[in-house]
Amino acid sequence: MLYFIQQVLNGLHSGALYALLAFGYALTNGILHRTNLAYGGVFAFCGQTMILAAVYGWQVLWLTLPATVAFGVAMAFAYAVLLGHVLSRGVFEPLADRSPNTIAAATLGVLLVLSELSRIAADTKDFWLPPMLAWPVTFAEGPGFRATLTVVQLIDIALIAAAIAAGGWMLARSRFGRRWRAVSDDPLAAALCGVDQRAVFRSAVLGGGLAAALAGMLAAFYYGNISFGTGLVYGLKVLFVTAVGGYLSPSRAALGGVAFGMAESLWAGYFPIEWRDAWMYLFLVAMLVLIGAGRDSRQAA
Template sequence: MEVFVQQLINGLTLGSIYGLIAIGYTMVFGIIGMVNFAHGDVFMVGAFIALIFFLLLSTWFGWALIPALMIVLVLGMVFTGLWNWAIERVAYRPLRGSFRLAPLISAIGMSIFLSNLIQVVQGPRNKPVPPMFTQSVPLFTENGYTVAIGYKQIAIMVITVVLLAVFWYIVQKTSLGRAQRACEQDQKMAALLGVDVDKTISLTFVMGAALAAVAGVMYIMYYGVVNFSDGFVPGVKAFTAAVLGGIGSLPGAVLGGLLIGLIETMWSAYFSIDYKDVAAFSILAIVLVFLPTGILGRPEVEKV
């Protein structure tokens, strides 16, 4: 029981990170029907941007931890958003309306480019950050094992919930969200009714990247280390989460993220830590084959 509760907490933390990345996949797929393969690497770039700003603020300007992190969160969202905006502008927008595999291949190229760019400009070695928020709140003790929830775990979950509420509000209540949902249904009709389709799609990419940047901040906060190759596997897992939850659905992405996080930690705790990525990839295959619409997704009608 005590191990289970502890793993539940860890899994939910990890799942929050996956969920935030998954939203980027699900929003982009929803609006232009494309698997943004480079999104995992955008997350990694976001983590690096956060790392550099954090070091800049804490070591050069000597800021305290909490204000530094808050500024880092905002700057990371802005700059990662700019990156994804530029990526969409350069690599995806000219291919809109081209044959359907072109954007996917372009995205694969972008993914290789981003991870190698970081390798070249930041070096191939792991970048550690000093541990932060090491304290934790003990919940209960059973069989001499204390179940505890770390401050950073609390912070991650709280930030995730707050951001979700904000994004939910944007998509459901603002004119931008309305434009997004209109483009999702029919881009041509939306354009005829005066929606700036290009701008809406760009902003969707920026929003997805901003959430990926937050996930990046959490990732370095949680693991204390980041590497140029860290984008691929979390990216695939987050994509799995997006599909599991039902691609195109915002709450689905988070639900899928939490499930994937839980499955991964439970698998590591009860079966084998070596095969945890095998488990994640197997779930991806199983979900895509047997449950392609996901838990909260709408079934797609095949049109001839």
């Protein structure tokens, strides 16, 4: 039983990361309605930018550890804002009226560029952060075994929960949220009512980029490193998770991310880990097929 509790606790942390990524992806996709393969690249790029900036601050600027971390976080958020600006104005807006495959191909190119920039900036090396706030907090204990989470995991979960709660409240209660829902439901009708579609879209892309950057930094703090190929792996997972949870509802997409992280953790705890990703993708595809079949049957009725 304690082992099961440990896997559930592990799933809460990984699920929180997926939830934040899914929330940010749905925030953009709810208006874009196109596959965005660059999202995982933003996640990995910002996480690695934070690491590289922290290494520079420590080794070159001789900053203290708190100042080094703050410098890395500031640089990662700055690049997230820059990427949001470039993607919204240079990629999404010019291609929004083209074939859906056009944006998929363009964002795949952006993903590859970000991965290569990260690799070149790191000189094809892996830089690791030192363990931070790695003290265990015990939730359950038995003879010879304790179910724990580290302090950094608890901080990650708390920050992500606060970010998603704030984002959900904004979408439900704020003026931006009302405009976002209007543009997401019917862009032409929203424009006829005086809603500035371009401003709403740019704000949504910026919010999604900041969510990806926060997830990337929190993952880097916990794991200590983010590799160059991480963006593609996480991007594909979030794409499927968001499709299951709902492209038009960031909060439901976040719940889908939590469920996926929990399932992934339980699989890793009880089944061969080398088959985990294959079975998780199969599970997501099956869910999409069932959801699509249910939607078709309701429309036929």
